[in-house]
Amino acid sequence: MMRTEFHATKKPAQLDIEGDLSFAHVSDLHAALLTACDAVDELVVSLDKVTSIDAAGLQLLFAVCRYADKSKKLVQIVPGAASERIDRILEFSGLTSPNCLAGDIAQ
């Protein structure tokens, strides 16, 4: 299960990802991320409700940060309650954290 919810009117705009950040949903998620990134200049991607993550999901987060670097848009990924999960998969796979991953939710 994976669901996204885009709060375009929030300041900054926020995309909530809920459920499995995994291969089965990366295509849907990719589309949702593109739409959100195109719509606003400043975006917070919240992983607070993410319940699982795999290598394909992780990869997509890196792609978000790459995009943020290139486009000069302000994109921040906020792990929230999923931070321990993210830390574990990063440590397990020997990857360094994507550079737009934040510690706390920006208000």
Added chain:
Amino acid sequence: MADKILIVDDSVSMRQMTNMILGGAGYEVVQAVDGKDGLAKMSTDIKVVITDYNMPNMNGIEFIKAVRSGTVNKSVPILMVTTESEDSKKQEGKSAGATGWITKPFDKDTLLQTIKKVADPLGF
């Protein structure tokens, strides 16, 4: 809920044998008699698929291709059972999208270990 495994095999005794091994190891087994039946029984909660190569109606290769190009659980690990130990069958299976293979005859441990090798137990 136990992890579900789909067995696609036209041989009743093979299905029964595999069922016994997997059931004993705590898996829930869904049985299909050929590729067509396998596709019909494919669902998102299936953790691993074990398919025979030689079957009437739709053989293992066609079945794997159908799963991979379908929409339901298309990246599920699929193990192909072959009698032939020749590489050609393994390669045919691999290029169709099989995750791995298991060579018949196999014993209980080999089957369970091979499943463990492809099933996702990491849970991040």
Added chain:
Amino acid sequence: MNELGSPLETFREEARELLEQLEQNLMQLEEHPGDHDSIDGAFRALHTIKGSGNMFDLDDLVGFTHIVEAVFVRVRDGKLPVSRELIDLSLQARDHISRLLIEAESGSRDTATSERSRLLSMAFEAHLGDEALGASGRRSDEQDAAAPKDSEHQPEGECTYRIEFTPAADSFLTGANPLLILNELAELGTILKIGYCEAIPDLKEIEPEHCYLRWVILLTTDHGENEVRDIFIFVEGSAEIKIDVIDEVDPLIGESGYKRLGEILVDRGEIERKDLESAVSSKSYIGEVLVKKGFVSEEQINSALKEQNYVRDIRENRRTVETSTTIKVKVEKLDELVNLVGEFVTMHAGIAMVADRKNDQDFRAAAEQMEGLIRQVRDLSIELHMVPVEILFSGYRRLVRDLSEDLSKQVQLKLEGTETELDKNVIDSLKDPLLHIIRNSIDHGIESPEVRKRKGKPPTGTLRLSAYYSGASVVIQVVDDGAGMDVERIRQKGIERGVIDNSDRYSEQDILQLIFAPGFSTNEEATNVSGRGVGMDVVRRNIEAIGGSIRIQTEKDVGTTLSIRIPLTLAIVDGLLSRIGDSLYLINLSYIVECLDLKDVRTAGNGGDMIDFRGEIVPFLDLRSYFGVEGVAGEHPQLVVVAIEEKKIGLVVDALLDKYQSVIKSLGKIYERVEGISGAIILGDGKPALMLDVDRLVKVTRDEVKK
């Protein structure tokens, strides 16, 4: 579907049907020799009989069917026409397979049948043309077990591999999770995983289902290269895999510092040697220069640096192990030393007594000085006899791993307080009890990953072994985060068995302790791992035999903690000497809470069989009547309050004498069956004293109160 019989019976039934189908196909072919469906059908029938027969080890049947099948492969491929003769032969083969099936069923073996197998096989082989008959389909692993590849690296001892692993772009789609491979590699030894994410494009360009990740993995292991390669078996051909040995123990060359950064990069093919050389000439830090010149990425530099550090660390460790200054001493010698020191202690107690009696100042001072020295020698010799529990704990790693694999569970073993030291003998006696407890925890405690997920727990269960000092004892805990014990179910079982009655006077701990009763198990479905409660009674007996006690804490779905409290050493004990009539008793100091004058204590409870100890109602035991000591009680009876795991009782003795340190001697036959006595000592003046088994006395007294 016939699902009632055994798989073998099902196979026979199935084979009979397939032979029926084969016959139909053959008859059809006789009329229409080119009918593809019939050819396919005949082939498939033979193929299935062979394949399934193989699973049941029906060698004769499989061997024969294989040859017939091989001929039909040729027919199917259009290399052999269907002739009248072939149909005849195939029908005979069909009948013969049927006979082999019957023989397999009855287990008999007819020489005539074997002869017929041979003749028919030859007839079929004649149709195979020049094609060599492939493997008979017998267990393929026997064929695979050919001589190892020439290139295989078979190290002596440990070596470090550098594995460069780039999964295929479509590896996610084919269900091949690269992280699983990392996981398998980690099980082979010490590992450093360096992931590369630089190939991941940005959000606009990414194909989200493609895999862009790659890894450089450093693995230090004593497994051979083939075993390492085997892990990649399913991705070989699609993924890029490069395995190099980068570090091994070479007795001829020895080892100097590890390669320079640049060499590592050249080794990995990430930079050309000439580029490296051009960068080396400049003065600044080589890594920086290489990145600045655009030869390599920062990620590549960091990865190479990690490799450098990793290999250095591995070598450092190796050296430490080799040069640590230890000598081996036979355990028996140590035992003897501890024993002698014990005698020494006893003798000194005698001297001190004499010094006291003579009232000679100098003699007394000398005795006191000696006591200090003896204490040091004693402590040292006990220390020599101590080993860290790590030795005990790490022995269970394999068990946990194998067991969780067998039970399809995921269990992470955590060790804590491994530096805590215990008497070697205690460690030895703990080995089996702990084994049982760990088995039980994994088997009955920790749930399967599915169940855990449903409960909202991480799929991997945690089993923690910890050890810590607590006064003169060491507490060893086995903690799992599993399902916990069902206290109510244990209670019901206890009532069913008549061990307890249906009242609420039993504490949760009382009920939990029932699992240590012989033959007590609440798990209806015994597994072949922990069986039907066999062992838990033995566990408690073994632990009690070394003066320990065991306590359970459990919470449903949170987990279970078993705490084993054991004395630091078995050899020497600090005790309080007390007297009842003419007999002397030693009470282990570590159990004593307080000593009081009995007359200062208020009795409580019905019939005054309890005392009020600081507001707590505690049962007490009059040792005089318990041990049947004759005579009348002393004028100032004393009350010694002892506690085992917070369970208190009072012991009434005639008088308290002195603190005393002693070596415990094993009991002679006379005392073997006295409940409440665990050993005997000889005092300095030659008098014997008995060691109270406080654990037992607490239990007996509290059980008595319940009745």
